[in-house]
Structure formats: C-alpha cells, structure tokens
Amino acid sequence: MRLTRYFLPVTKETPADAQIVSHQLMLRAGLIRQTAAGIYAWLPLGFRVLNRIEQIVREEQDRAGAIELLMPTIQSADLWRQSGRYDAYGPEMLRFPDRKGTEMLYGPTNEEMITQIFLASVKSYRDLPRTLYHIQWKFRDEIRPRFGIMRGREFLMKDAYSFDLDEDGLKASYEAMFVAYLRTFARLGLQAVPVKAPTGPIGGDLSHEFHILAETGESAIFYDAALEDISRDELLSADAATIARLTSLYAMEEEEHAKVAECPVPAERLRSRRGIEVGHIFAFGTKYSASMGLSVQTADGTSVHPQMGSYGVGVSRLMGAIIEASHDSSGIVWPESVAPFRVGLVNMRADDAKVTSAADDIYRQLQNAGVDTLYDDRDERGGAKFAGMDLIGLPWQLIVGPRGLERGVVELKNRATGEREELSLESALARLTA
Numbered sequence: 028m029r030l031t032r033y034f035l036p037v038t039k040e041t042p043a044d045a046q047i048v049s050h051q052l053m054l055r056a057g058l059i060r061q062t063a064a065g066i067y068a069w070l071p072l073g074f075r076v077l078n079r080i081e082q083i084v085r086e087e088q089d090r091a092g093a094i095e096l097l098m099p100t101i102q103s104a105d106l107w108r109q110s111g112r113y114d115a116y117g118p119e120m121l122r123f124p125d126r127k128g129t130e131m132l133y134g135p136t137n138e139e140m141i142t143q144i145f146l147a148s149v150k151s152y153r154d155l156p157r158t159l160y161h162i163q164w165k166f167r168d169e170i171r172p173r174f175g176i177m178r179g180r181e182f183l184m185k186d187a188y189s190f191d192l193d194e195d196g197l198k199a200s201y202e203a204m205f206v207a208y209l210r211t212f213a214r215l216g217l218q219a220v221p222v223k224a225p226t227g228p229i230g231g232d233l234s235h236e237f238h239i240l241a242e243t244g245e246s247a248i249f250y251d252a253a254l255e256d257i258s259r260d261e262l263l264s265a266d267a268a269t270i271a272r273l274t275s276l277y278a279m280e281e282e283e284h285a286k287v288a289e290c291p292v293p294a295e296r297l298r299s300r301r302g303i304e305v306g307h308i309f310a311f312g313t314k315y316s317a318s319m320g321l322s323v324q325t326a327d328g329t330s331v332h333p334q335m336g337s338y339g340v341g342v343s344r345l346m347g348a349i350i351e352a353s354h355d356s357s358g359i360v361w362p363e364s365v366a367p368f369r370v371g372l373v374n375m376r377a378d379d380a381k382v383t384s385a386a387d388d389i390y391r392q393l394q395n396a397g398v399d400t401l402y403d404d405r406d407e408r409g410g411a412k413f414a415g416m417d418l419i420g421l422p423w424q425l426i427v428g429p430r431g432l433e434r435g436v437v438e439l440k441n442r443a444t445g446e447r448e449e450l451s452l453e454s455a456l457a458r459l460t461a
C-alpha cells in the first residue's frame with residue numbers, strides 16, 4: 028500500500044481526552060475514531076489489526092472443534108423474556124421498538140438466541156456434544172464507557188456456546204475452550220493469567236476470567252507468582268494437565284481475595300497487580316436449557332436438559348490490551364502475528380528520481396513475494412517518516428536513501444529491538460520474505 032494513496036490520519040499531539048497509553052496511541056496512529064460516546068469507527072489501519080486478531084481467535088476456536096455461525100445483532104425482547112433475563116438485565120441493554128411496536132434490543136450476548144436455535148433442531152443425544160460460536164458486534168450501554176475501545180458501548184466479541192449431555196461432557200468442553208484461550212493469547216503475544224471468577228448475571232458454578240497484566244487494567248488481581256513462569260511454548264502445547272496445574276495456582280480478583288480467610292500463598296509469592304479482562308468463560312449447566320425448554324432424548328429413552336457453557340473473548344478490547352503490553356515512548360510495537368503490515372518501506376528522498384525508482388522497485392518485489400508492505404512514498408522529511416513509522420509500530424522498517432544506494436545497501440530496522448543493519452538489497456529481501 029502506498030501511503031500517498033492510503034487513509035492514515037496520524038497526529039503528533041496526544042489527545043487530551045485519552046487517559047491511557049493504548050487509547051492515546053490508537054488515536055494518534057490513526058487506528059480508530061470516536062463517532063459517539065463509547066462508539067468507534069475502525070480506520071483502515073485499525074481494521075486490519077482487528078481482522079488479524081479476529082482470525083487468530085477464529086483459528087483457535089476451529090482447532091478446538093467449535094463451529095462458526097453468525098447470529099444477528101438485533102434480538103427480540105420476547106426471546107429474553109423466556110429466560111427471565113429481559114427485566115433482570117437492566118439499563119445496560121439498549122431497547123427499542125420496531126415500526127410495528129415490537130420490542131427489540133441490540134444483543135449484549137447470545138445465550139438465549141443460541142438456545143432457541145439449538146432447540147428448533149436438536150432432539151437426540153446423538154447430536155451432542157456441540158460447541159457453536161460467532162464473532163459479532165455487541166452493545167452494552169455502559170455507565171462509564173472509557174479508555175477507548177477497552178470499555179466501549181459497541182464492541183466486537185467472540186462468544187461460544189457448548190451443549191453437552193452430562194456434567195463430564197461440560198467439563199471436557201470447558202477445558203477445550205480453556206486450552207483454546209491459552210493458545211489464542213499466546214499467539215497474540217500476550218501473557219494471560221486465568222483467574223477463578225464469580226459467575227454473576229450469566230449464572231453457573233464454574234467460571235474463569237483471563238487477565239492481561241497492565242498497570243492501566245480495570246481489575247485488581249492477586250495471584251501466585253508461579254503463574255508468571257509459564258512459558259509461551261507450554262501455553263501453545265497446553266492440555267488438561269496444564270489446566271490442572273494453572274487452575275491449582277492461586278489467582279483471585281480483589282473482591283474475592285478479600286473474602287478468603289486464609290490466603291494459601293506465602294506472602295513472598297503473592298503478587299498484587301492490575302489486569303485487563305480479555306476473556307471470560309462460564310459453565311452454567313442447565314440454566315438456559317431448563318428455563319427455555321431445551322431437552323434431548325438420551326440413549327435409554329429418558330429426556331435431559333443439556334449442560335451448557337458460554338465462552339467470551341473481547342476481540343476489540345484485545346487490541347487495547349496488546350498495545351498496553353507492547354509499546355515504547357515512540358509508539359506501538361506490534362507483535363508480528365497481528366501487525367497491520369509486516370514492513371514499512373521508507374523512501375528517504377521522494378524528490379530524487381534515482382532513489383524513487385529503486386524504492387518503487389523494492390516495493391514491487393516485496394509485493395510479488397506476498398509481503399504486506401506499507402510504502403511511505405510521500406515527499407516528506409526523513410525525520411517525520413521515521414517518527415510516523417515508529418508510531419504505527421510495524422515490525423520492520425526498510426529504509427532506502429541516496430547514500431546507501433551509492434554503496435549498494437539499504438537499512439533494515441527492527442521496531443521491537445531498535446536494531447539497525449545495513450544489508451544488500453538481496454539479503455534484506457531474503458530476510459523479509461523468509
């Protein structure tokens with residue numbers, strides 16, 4: 028993509044209304060634009076990152092055996108009356124009539140709808156177990172939308188729902204999602220701490236939240252320092268034993284921790300940090316299947332309400348969490364897995380025909396090799412270009428200037444380490460296409 032043809036409104040000034048660094052950087056780097064309180068447009072660069080995060084979440088859901096579908100954002104009030112949650116949900120739910128006066132709402136979550144869909148077609152134990160998921164926009168009329176997309180009113184969520192015949196089945200489905208979450212966050216370059224959670228309005232018995240440690244996190248959590256020693260490789264190869272080990276280590280939200288009479292962790296190993304909740308999973312058994320009349324025939328001819336769980340990931344919130352975890356004083360440092368482009372190609376002298384012809388040629392070669400490249404072909408000062416590239420945080424910067432070209436070299440900069448290296452053009456391309 029040529030910057031002279033792109034839509035990338037970056038700014039130097041730190042926006043006054045943004046309190047945390049991820050929100051400031053998202054506005055400055057031209058990723059998002061607020062259109063109403065807690066509601067954001069995703070500008071081209073931000074939309075690319077959102078799609079990459081979504082794709083990693085999707086791949087790990089698929090890998091865990093979950094099946095993707097897409098449910099609508101708009102739901103009917105009657106559906107929610109069946110579970111008894113319509114009145115219970117309160118002012119966070121955005122409610123409105125359609126032209127006929129039918130009461131509608133913008134979905135804050137989808138337990139009722141998936142149960143209704145399941146109910147219409149599943150009658151037998153042979154159709155279980157199943158886990159279905161979608162990645163869809165939600166609306167919650169938060170009292171205090173803040174920190175940009177971190178606590179928005181409209182936000183993108185992956186929500187999965189599992190249906191099992193019995194409690195052992197539910198436990199297996201819950202663990203499969205637990206593994207998927209550990210792998211998802213590891214692939215996003217994040218270290219997530221699983222915290223045992225109270226179940227709240229979703230209901231149920233077993234629940235975990237996944238927190239990314241960051242000073243700006245909204246939750247205070249207490250946990251065993253041993254949770255910090257889990258390696259990325261271990262998370263990527265997580266299995267039931269990993270979960271057993273992780274969940275045996277102490278981790279609680281402040282409110283729950285305060286209720287614990289005697290903390291099992293010795294003081295020197297107890298950590299108190301702030302966390303961003305990026306995922307939340309619940310095993311709630313028959314709460315919705317019973318209230319909404321979903322039952323299936325078992326092998327011996329009796330009828331049972333399926334055991335259910337629901338599993339949420341804050342897809343849009345993850346972008347904020349990634350930036351909180353990965354930035355420096357110059358800007359964002361994207362992990363390779365979600366970077367909007369892999370390479371930022373910088374033409375140092377767009378007013379020099381020789382340099383421009385060389386940079387154009389490199390751009391074509393990168394494109395032909397399938398390397399996502401943002402090409403700064405603007406006629407601007409080098410300093411401004413460097414600052415812009417550092418701000419938007421692409422993993423690699425490839426710099427083409429007149430002095431280097433005379434000696435047959437280009438400069439390759441690694442955004443994360445700051446290391447710069449002069450290389451022949453061939454070696455630079457080989458490095459980037461590897």
Ligand code: 5CA
Nearest residue numbers: 136178179182186304305306307338339341344
């Ligand atoms: N039905 C369940 C699981 S599918 C559910 O809705 N869980 S939740 O309320 O915990 O939301 C799931 C995830 O969505 C949260 O862990 C959080 O990462 C994200 N989320 C929730 N509210 C917001 C919000 N206002 N802005 C951005 N992300 C949010």
